[in-house]
Amino acid sequence: MIKAISIAETGYPGVTKITADGWDGQVLRMSYATCCKWIASSAQLQQAGVYMLYADHFDRATHGNQLYVGQSGTIGQRLGQHDGKKVFWTAVMVFSSAGDWMNVAYTVNIERQFIKWAKHANRYELDNRNVGREEYLGQEDQARLESFLAGVQPVLRLAGIDVFEPNMDGTFSYSFPNKVTSQLKILNGSPTPAVTILAGSRIFGLDQAKVSQANLNGVAHDDAGRIHTFHESVDVTLDGPESILKLFDRPVASWKSRSGISLMATLTALHRAA
Template sequence: MQAPFSLRIFVADGDPDGLRIVERSNWVGRALVFPRAAWAQPSVATRPELQQTGVYLLLGPREDGEGDRLYIGEGDPIKPRLSDHHTGIKQKDFWTRAICFVSMGQGLNKAHVQFLEANLIRLAKQAKRVPLDVENKKNETEPTLSEADRADMQVFLQHMLGMLPVLGVHAFEQPPQAPAASAPELTCKGKGLLARGYESTQGFVVKAGSQAMADLAPSLLNHFAGTVAKRQELIDLGVLAQQGSAYVFTQDYAFSSPSLASSVVLGRSSNGRMDWKDAQGRALKVLQADA
């Protein structure tokens, strides 16, 4: 079980959708969260944190409009890099919000942020929850750090990863290794296939080895573009791999809802609260009502 922590969020310009400064209890790190539209405003442009060395995330909609896209970068300092991504030679059109992390203690150096960047890219690739910008698809090599610096950056990284879901970023989350004691394993069956999964705090987790239909129902294709796009994304990312006449989950994967999970598995529109059942045949809806 992870240790509890608290976050202090300061709305720097009085606009809850504008610049927010986020600090974690008992940690030297600090996060700046702001929309792209605020980049040129003095409340953002003059922040001293952006003159420091740090690591940053750029998030925005994918080209098909279905979900987020992510770019992970580092800067020494951050501000010139973000300026370049805004209107410079490395401009990126997709991003609509940024999250920057710096240290208010001794400060981060170039090797520190390269370490953080490399590990964030590695974790995002493993989780396969959000497509990475093409520049992040190359293999990232960690810089050489002393044993002490490496230990410090591992702690810094873990604090960042704990904060990001609270800030609405789930790109790095790995599904829990096993369901909680109160979450029984459930199955979803259809036309000779079987999928297994369970509820978690991250969503509904479908387990590795579960099967999914190879063909999609016309009704899903015609009326549920988001589900079709999510399924194709999982195929492109390698989460779903074709095996014989069906697809198979190559890893545990957390969906935002049981219905999205069962729709991807069954290849049709599905009410996950009815189609996921326990060993006694009781639907998830019944189990939730009895809890």
């Protein structure tokens, strides 16, 4: 288990390196402006790695919150190809091995996992058009990959980097074909996640008897259209997954984040992490 990290300046101004005892990986972090200079210098990495281009603003809601995950066998050269083409990024992180073992067979699998983590976090808008691909690894190589991946999230968490941290303000939406739209969000994480139905949501097909039993305030029912409309200014919170599953007739998978991850998958992931 990783309990401490080291953040140090490298030999190139503006590039910091994050490492941890017991983890055979490293993260280089720098701004967009520094990256443009770094990739043109002799300091750039010639080895394989995975990178993230992302918008690191103090106000992401206003200035954008996109993220792109990529990989390459020659990481410095690949980053140079993005300059001027992806205009949203203000910062970059480069993930590579501390030793000299990482190659493209590893990086394509790491890229795929990073995309998956970022989608589940529901924090950034992914600029990736696909989910990446898998490359076969032998038993020893697979074990090394899993060991590397196991250290990534703890290292970033200790460094205060939130790219893979679940976004509790992210919403999950569901629209019935007749444009009846509802939005939910996870109020808190573990050990018992609560889900809030946002004010103004309109949900089709709820069982009126179950709604009445749940004693939900400010919910109007259109019996003919089978639509429940929630109060325009008051959110409704359901405590615990059991309450959520009991109320909704449709699978909780109906509500999905902007990344396409279902509410059920998110609740399951939070339960496993608890």
